[in-house]
Amino acid sequence: MRLHQMQDSGNCYKVRLTLAHLGQTAELIEVDILTGPSRTDEFLDRLNLNGRVPVLEVDDSTALPESNAILWFLAEGTRLVPEDKLARARVLQWMFFDQYSHEPYIATVRFWKHILDDAEGFARQIEERTPGGCAALSVMDRHLSQNRFFVGDFTIADIALYAYTHVAGEGGFDLQGYPSVRLWLADVAEQTGHIDMEARSW
Amino acid sequence: MRLHQMQDSGNCYKVRLTLAHLGQTAELIEVDILTGPSRTDEFLDRLNLNGRVPVLEVDDSTALPESNAILWFLAEGTRLVPEDKLARARVLQWMFFDQYSHEPYIATVRFWKHILDDAEGFARQIEERTPGGCAALSVMDRHLSQNRFFVGDFTIADIALYAYTHVAGEGGFDLQGYPSVRLWLADVAEQTGHIDMEARSW
Numbered sequence: 001m002r003l004h005q006m007q008d009s010g011n012c013y014k015v016r017l018t019l020a021h022l023g024q025t026a027e028l029i030e031v032d033i034l035t036g037p038s039r040t041d042e043f044l045d046r047l048n049l050n051g052r053v054p055v056l057e058v059d060d061s062t063a064l065p066e067s068n069a070i071l072w073f074l075a076e077g078t079r080l081v082p083e084d085k086l087a088r089a090r091v092l093q094w095m096f097f098d099q100y101s102h103e104p105y106i107a108t109v110r111f112w113k114h115i116l117d118d119a120e121g122f123a124r125q126i127e128e129r130t131p132g133g134c135a136a137l138s139v140m141d142r143h144l145s146q147n148r149f150f151v152g153d154f155t156i157a158d159i160a161l162y163a164y165t166h167v168a169g170e171g172g173f174d175l176q177g178y179p180s181v182r183l184w185l186a187d188v189a190e191q192t193g194h195i196d197m198e199a200r201s202w
Numbered sequence: 203m204r205l206h207q208m209q210d211s212g213n214c215y216k217v218r219l220t221l222a223h224l225g226q227t228a229e230l231i232e233v234d235i236l237t238g239p240s241r242t243d244e245f246l247d248r249l250n251l252n253g254r255v256p257v258l259e260v261d262d263s264t265a266l267p268e269s270n271a272i273l274w275f276l277a278e279g280t281r282l283v284p285e286d287k288l289a290r291a292r293v294l295q296w297m298f299f300d301q302y303s304h305e306p307y308i309a310t311v312r313f314w315k316h317i318l319d320d321a322e323g324f325a326r327q328i329e330e331r332t333p334g335g336c337a338a339l340s341v342m343d344r345h346l347s348q349n350r351f352f353v354g355d356f357t358i359a360d361i362a363l364y365a366y367t368h369v370a371g372e373g374g375f376d377l378q379g380y381p382s383v384r385l386w387l388a389d390v391a392e393q394t395g396h397i398d399m400e401a402r403s404w
Contacts, residue, residue: 049341050303064291066298073291089266089275092294096268099302101252139251 001026002057004047006033008115010107010163011067012054013197017159018071020202021193022078026056028200034115068095071156080156087151094150094157098164101139105132107164110171119172126172133171137178140165144180154191162188167197203228204259206249208235210317212309212365213269214256215399219361220273222404223395224280228258230402236317270297273358282358289353296352296359300366303341307334309366312373328374335373339380342367346382356393364390369399 003019003026005012019026031038031053038051047055048065055065056073064070072095075081082088109129112122119126140161143150150157166185168175175182188194195202205221205228207214221228233240233255240253249257250267258272259265266272274297277283284290311331314324321328342363345352352359368387370377377384390396397404 049344050299058288062288064288064295066295066302068298069291069295072294073287076287076290085275085278086260086264086266088278089271092274093266093268093271096270096298096301097252099298100268100305103302104306142251 001059002029003027004029004031004043004055004057005053006031007200008197009053010167010197011103014067014159014163015054015056015070015074016199016202017163017195018074018080018156020195020199021080021159021191022074023193024074025202068099068156068160071095071160075156080154080159082152082155090151091155091157095160097136097139098157098160101132102136102161103164105129105136106168106171106173109133109173110164110167113172114167114170130172133168133173137165137168137173137175137181140184141178141180144184148187149184154188158184158188163197203261204231205229206231206233206245206257206259207255208233209402210399211255212369212399213305216269216361216365217256217258217272217276218401218404219365219397220276220282220358222397222401223282223361223393224276225395226276227404270301270358270362273297273362277358282356282361284354284357292353293357293359297362299338299341300359300362303334304338304363305366307331307338308370308373308375311335311375312366312369315374316369316372332374335370335375339367339370339375339377339383342386343380343382346386350389351386356390360386360390365399 003015005028007030033053038053044051047063050065052065054067054070055063056070057063064073072081081091109126112126113119149155150161162185165181205217207230209232235255240255246253249265252267254267256269256272257265257267266275274283283293311328314328315321351357352363364387367383
């Protein structure tokens with residue numbers, strides 16, 4: 001398999017982290033979305049009409065975009081996705097929460113501050129998006145105050161939400177006020193099979 | 203089952219549409235998110251910490267939020283979710299596309315213009331969000347120019363994307379430029395079991 005990705009993107013890290021937990025590997029192909037190759041016709045036609053990474057090339061004729069769909073594809077049938085019908089829906093519940101209520105705030109503010117390094121140029125947008133990130137962290141903290149992981153045992157819901165939460169500080173989000181989130185972050189990082197965001201092999 | 207919902211929300215309509223296709227019913231409980239009851243402690247604690255609708259109460263002790271997770275819960279194991287592993291991931295791919303690349307633009311602009319009826323007050327936001335909606339429609343049109351439905355036969359991916367696309371005009375999006383999307387909309391509306399957004403019983 002080939003993973004078209006950006007090493008510093010949480011959405012791409014979550015795919016590597018899932019692969020590592022499952023003892024699987026993929027060739028990593030770095031795509032610099034800042035300079036635009038993900039918008040070439042070749043990328044759009046062959047890999048993802050929506051022009052985003054990550055994209056997992058399962059084989060030469062099969063390319064799967066959308067980070068959380070990739071996680072489901074890799075992990076369905078393994079210990080990282082529960083078998084119970086309601087628990088499966090809960091895993092998806094938190095993965096949709098990740099993409100709708102968490103990523104557009106925490107990852108986006110981090111992108112402007114940390115990746116583009118332009119907090120001044122994006123000051124208005126950062127001010128608009130920061131409260132949504134705090135709201136997402138509050139929801140997580142409240143849930144995690146009564147649950148060790150998001151759904152029963154460790155699942156891809158934890159992996160999906162860990163990816164950008166563990167670097168939320170790079171977007172200026174202070175995790176001191178979210179003690180249950182911090183305990184959960186430490187717990188996830190201690191799971192057997194864990195790799196750091198920087199790791200390119202495992 | 204009880205569905206806490208807003209009749210005019212596409213995210214809630216997609217749950218009713220899925221129920222109708224599956225010959226299932228639920229008691230509809232109207233929640234006016236504009237006046238705030240979804241932010242009461244009772245709603246947050248018992249139904250959804252994230253304070254949004256739809257929420258499906260499966261029974262007195264089980265509440266499931268996130269529209270597309272509800273669709274998966276209702277439809278897994280039926281003809282509306284394929285059995286093949288890759289096809290299942292593709293259904294999720296388009297449902298994550300719906301929540302990340304489509305809803306925050308098309309549904310949000312429609313919300314300001316049609317639900318709040320305040321195009322003037324939200325002029326800057328509408329201008330910022332409209333191009334993203336057009337981009338989502340282009341991706342859909344390109345895919346549908348070569349595929350009758352999003353993934354093989356009619357699935358919950360079509361239901362998820364139909365919900366806000368069929369009222370995109372209420373957000374000022376002109377579908378004339380997206381002929382394959384228009385054919386697909388007509389095709390979805392002709393499926394046996396279809397109900398309109400206004401329907402409260404089926």
